[in-house]
Amino acid sequence: MKSIIYVLIGVIFGIVLFKSEAASWFRIYEMFQFGSFHMYGIIGSAVALGILTIKVIKRRKVKSIFGEEIKITPKNEGFKQYIFGGIIFGLGWALAGACPGPMFVLFGAGFMPILIVILASILGTYVYGLLKDKLPH
Amino acid sequence: MNFIYEPWPWYISGPMITFIMFLLLIVGKRFGMSSNLRTICTICGAGKTSKFFQFDWKSQRWNLLVIFGIVIGGYIALNFLSNDTSVKLNPSVVSKLNAMGFADAGNNYMPAQLFENHAFRDYKSLLLLIIGGFLVGFGARYAGGCTSGHAISGLSNLQKPSLIAVIGFFTGGLIMVHLIFPLIF
Numbered sequence: 001m002k003s004i005i006y007v008l009i010g011v012i013f014g015i016v017l018f019k020s021e022a023a024s025w026f027r028i029y030e031m032f033q034f035g036s037f038h039m040y041g042i043i044g045s046a047v048a049l050g051i052l053t054i055k056v057i058k059r060r061k062v063k064s065i066f067g068e069e070i071k072i073t074p075k076n077e078g079f080k081q082y083i084f085g086g087i088i089f090g091l092g093w094a095l096a097g098a099c100p101g102p103m104f105v106l107f108g109a110g111f112m113p114i115l116i117v118i119l120a121s122i123l124g125t126y127v128y129g130l131l132k133d134k135l136p137h
Numbered sequence: 138m139n140f141i142y143e144p145w146p147w148y149i150s151g152p153m154i155t156f157i158m159f160l161l162l163i164v165g166k167r168f169g170m171s172s173n174l175r176t177i178c179t180i181c182g183a184g185k186t187s188k189f190f191q192f193d194w195k196s197q198r199w200n201l202l203v204i205f206g207i208v209i210g211g212y213i214a215l216n217f218l219s220n221d222t223s224v225k226l227n228p229s230v231v232s233k234l235n236a237m238g239f240a241d242a243g244n245n246y247m248p249a250q251l252f253e254n255h256a257f258r259d260y261k262s263l264l265l266l267i268i269g270g271f272l273v274g275f276g277a278r279y280a281g282g283c284t285s286g287h288a289i290s291g292l293s294n295l296q297k298p299s300l301i302a303v304i305g306f307f308t309g310g311l312i313m314v315h316l317i318f319p320l321i322f
Contacts, residue, residue: 005164006202013157013203014210015218020150023211024224025247029234032307032314035227041147042154043288049155050293057162064165072167075281075291075298082298085280086287086305092272093306094313095265097247099284100170100277103270104204108211111247113256116263117270122181124274125174129189135279 014105023105025097032094081137092124142220158290166199169286171277173200222246237322265321280305 017023020042031039056062057070064070075082093099096117098106103121106114128135145153158168175190176197183190215222223244226234234242241249249255256262277283280302282291288306291299 002164002199003202006166006199007206007209009157009160009164010203010206010208011210011213012153012160012206014207015214016145016150016153016157016210017207018211018214019145019218020147020153021144021224021246022150025251026224026226026230026234026242026245028310029314030226030230032310033227033230033233035230038147042151043284045148045151046154046158046289047292049152050158050289051295053155053159053162054293062163064163066165068165070162070165072162072290072294074294074296078298079301082280082301083305083308085276085278086302087276087309087312088272088305089276089280089283089302090306090309090311091313091317092269092274092276092309093284094310095317096269096273097251098269099273100174101204101207101283101285103273104207105211105214106247106252108208108213109215109246110212111252112254113252113262113266116257116266117273120267120270121274121277122174122177124271124276125171125278126178126183126187126190126274127271128275128278129175129178129183129187132187132189 013101014108017102017105018109023098023102023109028094028097078137081135084136092121141218144224154289155293158285158293161203167286168290169200169282170204171274171283171286172197173204174274175278176201237318239322276309 021027022039022042027039030036062070098114098117103114103118107118161168176194179190179192179194224246226243231243239248251262251266280287282302287299287302292303
């Protein structure tokens with residue numbers, strides 16, 4: 001039963017990513033050219049509403065439907081890992097035109113070369129795991 | 138109901154993304170897609186060569202189900218919820234893309250030279266897809282999250298690390314599009 005819930009959440013998310021065109025390589029390029037408000041509107045409105053949502057969850061101590069407390073553990077403090085990792089991610093995001101959610105949307109929509117991007121991103125994750133202790137964090 | 142078949146505007150799409158984050162929180166999970174890439178490494182046996190991949194991947198099974206759903210969502214959206222998938226870009230962006238050799242800008246969802254099957258036989262396209270994907274996977278794990286984990290959930294939770302990561306995402310994207318694209322396209 002729980003499995004079906006997770007799949008359904010994914011289905012809705014996939015449809016939103018495709019229909020919003022956030023999964024389009026062209027839209028990502030246009031965003032980095034500041035050519036349209038579209039992507040900024042999506043991220044901006046999602047974050048603005050997200051801030052309110054999380055404030056309410058924390059203030060009301062909302063529980064999950066399974067009765068557990070909703071705990072949001074903050075990320076570790078730091079600077080280098082976030083800025084270096086972020087820049088590397090951003091270079092790839094603009095080049096491949098897809099981040100880890102939209103990649104799978106595009107696979108479902110039948111753009112088969114995205115499989116190369118998915119496999120390469122798994123490889124990139126693996127290489128990070130190998131080099132982790134040698135990188136500045 | 139015709140609007141369903143049109144591209145969805147930002148003021149529908151953005152709140153829908155917040156709703157997805159909310160749904161995951163309310164079922165006791167967190168919104169973050171790139172951690173699936175780590176889980177897949179673990180399933181493939183990466184724990185033998187690096188401690189980073191030694192964890193019980195079954196605890197992340199739910200998130201793999203989410204990406205399974207995303208694949209189905211992509212299929213449904215393209216095949217049943219769209220009349221015309223061309224992305225109507227800003228005309229000045231279209232002319233920039235045309236000049237770079239992307240003739241289908243404004244008339245397609247994805248550039249044909251990178252995302253249609255003939256890209257599999259084109260060395261340059263293959264190389265760009267491999268480098269792009271590699272950087273996304275490496276960078277997301279290095280930064281501890283991607284667009285969903287940092288830009289949406291992290292910023293919503295007002296986390297400073299996520300703000301730094303998002304500044305990084307945009308710095309990297311701007312460098313790629315403005316400094317590196319002129320060299321490769």
